[in-house]
Amino acid sequence: MQTARKLTHEPNKKQVKNRLRLITNKQKRSISVGIIIVIVAALPATVMLNSVQRTLVTQNAIEIENLREILQEEQAYNQKLMVKVARLKSPERIQEIALGKLGMVAPAKVNYIKVTNENISQDKLAMSKKYFENYKD
Amino acid sequence: MSAKSRKRGNARFFFIFFTFLLGFLAIIIRLINVQAVEAKRYESLAKKQRLKSIEIAPKRGNIYDCRGNILATNIDATTVYANPYLVRDPENTASQLSSILMLDEKTLLEKLKKDSGFVYIARKVDESTAERVKALKIEGIGFLRESKRCYPYDELAAHTIGFAGVDNEGLTGLEIFYDDVLRGIPGHLIVEKDPMGRSISTGVSNLLPSIDGKNIDLTIDRDLQFKAEVELNRCIEKFEAKAGNVIVMRPNTGEILAIANYPHFNLNEYSKADFACFRNRAITDSFEPGSTIKMVIGAAALEEGIFQPKDVFRLPDEIKIADRIITESHKRPTENFTFTDIITQSSNVGAVVVGQKLKKERICNYLSVFGFGQKTGVDFPGEAQGYIPSPEKWSGSTIGNIPFGQGMSATSLQVLQSFSIIANDGLLVKPYLLSRVVDLNGKIIKQTKPKQGEKILSLKTAEQMKQILEKATIEGTGKNAQVQGYRVAGKTGTSQKPRKDGKGYEKGKYVASFVGFAPVGNPQLAIIVVIDEPKGSIYGGSVAAPVFKNLAEFGLRHLKIPPSEN
Numbered sequence A: 001m002q003t004a005r006k007l008t009h010e011p012n013k014k015q016v017k018n019r020l021r022l023i024t025n026k027q028k029r030s031i032s033v034g035i036i037i038v039i040v041a042a043l044p045a046t047v048m049l050n051s052v053q054r055t056l057v058t059q060n061a062i063e064i065e066n067l068r069e070i071l072q073e074e075q076a077y078n079q080k081l082m083v084k085v086a087r088l089k090s091p092e093r094i095q096e097i098a099l100g101k102l103g104m105v106a107p108a109k110v111n112y113i114k115v116t117n118e119n120i121s122q123d124k125l126a127m128s129k130k131y132f133e134n135y136k137d
Numbered sequence B: 001m002s003a004k005s006r007k008r009g010n011a012r013f014f015f016i017f018f019t020f021l022l023g024f025l026a027i028i029i030r031l032i033n034v035q036a037v038e039a040k041r042y043e044s045l046a047k048k049q050r051l052k053s054i055e056i057a058p059k060r061g062n063i064y065d066c067r068g069n070i071l072a073t074n075i076d077a078t079t080v081y082a083n084p085y086l087v088r089d090p091e092n093t094a095s096q097l098s099s100i101l102m103l104d105e106k107t108l109l110e111k112l113k114k115d116s117g118f119v120y121i122a123r124k125v126d127e128s129t130a131e132r133v134k135a136l137k138i139e140g141i142g143f144l145r146e147s148k149r150c151y152p153y154d155e156l157a158a159h160t161i162g163f164a165g166v167d168n169e170g171l172t173g174l175e176i177f178y179d180d181v182l183r184g185i186p187g188h189l190i191v192e193k194d195p196m197g198r199s200i201s202t203g204v205s206n207l208l209p210s211i212d213g214k215n216i217d218l219t220i221d222r223d224l225q226f227k228a229e230v231e232l233n234r235c236i237e238k239f240e241a242k243a244g245n246v247i248v249m250r251p252n253t254g255e256i257l258a259i260a261n262y263p264h265f266n267l268n269e270y271s272k273a274d275f276a277c278f279r280n281r282a283i284t285d286s287f288e289p290g291s292t293i294k295m296v297i298g299a300a301a302l303e304e305g306i307f308q309p310k311d312v313f314r315l316p317d318e319i320k321i322a323d324r325i326i327t328e329s330h331k332r333p334t335e336n337f338t339f340t341d342i343i344t345q346s347s348n349v350g351a352v353v354v355g356q357k358l359k360k361e362r363i364c365n366y367l368s369v370f371g372f373g374q375k376t377g378v379d380f381p382g383e384a385q386g387y388i389p390s391p392e393k394w395s396g397s398t399i400g401n402i403p404f405g406q407g408m409s410a411t412s413l414q415v416l417q418s419f420s421i422i423a424n425d426g427l428l429v430k431p432y433l434l435s436r437v438v439d440l441n442g443k444i445i446k447q448t449k450p451k452q453g454e455k456i457l458s459l460k461t462a463e464q465m466k467q468i469l470e471k472a473t474i475e476g477t478g479k480n481a482q483v484q485g486y487r488v489a490g491k492t493g494t495s496q497k498p499r500k501d502g503k504g505y506e507k508g509k510y511v512a513s514f515v516g517f518a519p520v521g522n523p524q525l526a527i528i529v530v531i532d533e534p535k536g537s538i539y540g541g542s543v544a545a546p547v548f549k550n551l552a553e554f555g556l557r558h559l560k561i562p563p564s565e566n
Helices: A002-009 A013-088 A091-101 A122-134 B003-037 B039-050 B090-101 B105-112 B127-135 B173-177 B179-183 B222-239 B267-272 B290-303 B339-344 B348-358 B360-369 B412-423 B459-474 B545-558
Strands: B051-056 B070-082 B119-125 B141-150 B187-192 B205-208 B215-218 B243-249 B256-262 B312-315 B318-321 B324-327 B335-338 B434-438 B444-447 B489-498 B505-518 B525-532
Touching: A013 B070, A013 B141, A091 B222, B003 B039, B039 B051, B070 B090, B070 B127, B090 B105, B090 B119, B090 B127, B105 B119, B119 B127, B119 B141, B127 B141, B173 B179, B222 B243, B222 B256, B222 B525, B222 B545, B243 B412, B243 B545, B290 B339, B290 B348, B290 B360, B290 B412, B290 B459, B290 B489, B290 B505, B312 B339, B312 B348, B318 B348, B324 B348, B335 B339, B339 B348, B339 B459, B348 B360, B412 B459, B412 B489, B412 B505, B412 B525, B459 B489, B489 B545, B505 B545, B525 B545
Parallel strands: none
Antiparallel strands: B051 B187, B070 B119, B070 B141, B187 B205, B215 B434, B243 B256, B243 B525, B312 B335, B318 B324, B434 B444, B489 B505, B505 B525
């Protein structure tokens, strides 16, 4: 029974063909219009995006260049400071200040104290050992 | 339309058609030629027009002493250049720049009129000068940042370090010897440029980074070097000498701790110095070593078992050898000398007698194994090898001068190396200046390890010679070399200067020297002092030995070497 009812509501082949043709044409048109709209909208958007990107890249490149320059300047300054430190530590300069400005004199005689286990307590020996272990120029 | 006019119309049509066809064909052929056949040539031409390759100079490596003190480094300097195409008024520009840069106006004008887009005006000028030029705001004048070699201690170890030129290439000393290590490898930056020659930041960019030079650590000790220079200068001034040099070395390893030379120069202003000042005379110049050679003759006689230290000789104060009469430096009566005395009292006649027993072949052989007549192999450019005549070249009188250091030549370094053999219990060590090569990350790439020296003398002979040389500083000619609290060994030398034409010796011109080491029990320092043409006093014992004393005193304390037990 059900099958029979279905069959009675079913359109014939010609009707189906016409309806399909109608839907297809409509869709085609709207798709075309849609594509055109998208293209029209996308083109300036892409161009805009591209120019924004390029601007950003250029800005970043300039910033990197500036940073590189600052880094170079800082490195150069650091190097200059290193040279200045070396000059200030120069034995010639230190001797000049010591003898000329501070009125110091070179020792006429250097006395050495012989430290042996017999004339020093074990505590003091351990202390002096520790001192010399940690001593750095 | 008649057939005739139709025919003419057709002909016109075909003519125009074929003309266009030919035109198109020509264009197509040209296109094929440009885009296919000669594509590469045009591509390279286009690249040349658009792309610019900039050389990125590497940073030259630093030079440090053995304690990490910086001896040579780089600082930024400004280079002034010009683009002559953009300079509007070359005459006025040349006039303005010449007064600031201290350059010849005419030369400058020639540069500014050159048919070129780039000319150097002044390389690596100081900051204040560059600022003055910048303030002029002259169109077509540009500035480049470049790296300039800088030596913080100016004159310190100048002869050893050497200097680098304006393009950061080593020119003298260790700067040239280790140039391949210090220099680094240049890089290249390829950038796209606009018609004005400016770089396009978003254009083609290809970077091949430069590789900076490696740092080197030397065996030189800044403080010892300074002391050596101070003492040498003081001696030169006191005796109004012409020149001089000092070397301080560790005798057991060959590490050179200091090399001082006079005349000296400022490394930062080397262009103002005389070319002769650049010579590291201690290594590149040889001299007749004089009596210091008696040590070698003595050691050879002991090693060969010909004499013993206590053997006695009856010696007059002169001896005739062939056509020559050899005399002592001071007149004296005929006296008894022990073998030890011959060296400690520096007897020329005694040395000749010992030499006669040794014979020329053995003398030459021992001089050779002690390192004379050949380079020590120190890592320094231009080392002299000195000269010892081969036995076949000896004349009848040669045996009368070689045993006390005449008729042969040696460098200060060779003499010091030979004394180090005694200090080092008979072992020969090779002197060196480079301690290690370090990359920018602090990784050690190369480290010089002292090589186990070649055995030259037996331990017994070395010990005997140590005692004899110690005696020379206690009761011999080298008394002025004594260092309080330390046992010192050494030998004086006073030699006449040979004439430049090779015929005899210069009258009144001497070289005074002293070579020694300390402490005798465990030698840690070997020092040679050579003073050229001292005035007033001429003897090694009075001129050079005090320099040794002051330097050894400082050096032993500086290296924390405890005083000798007795």
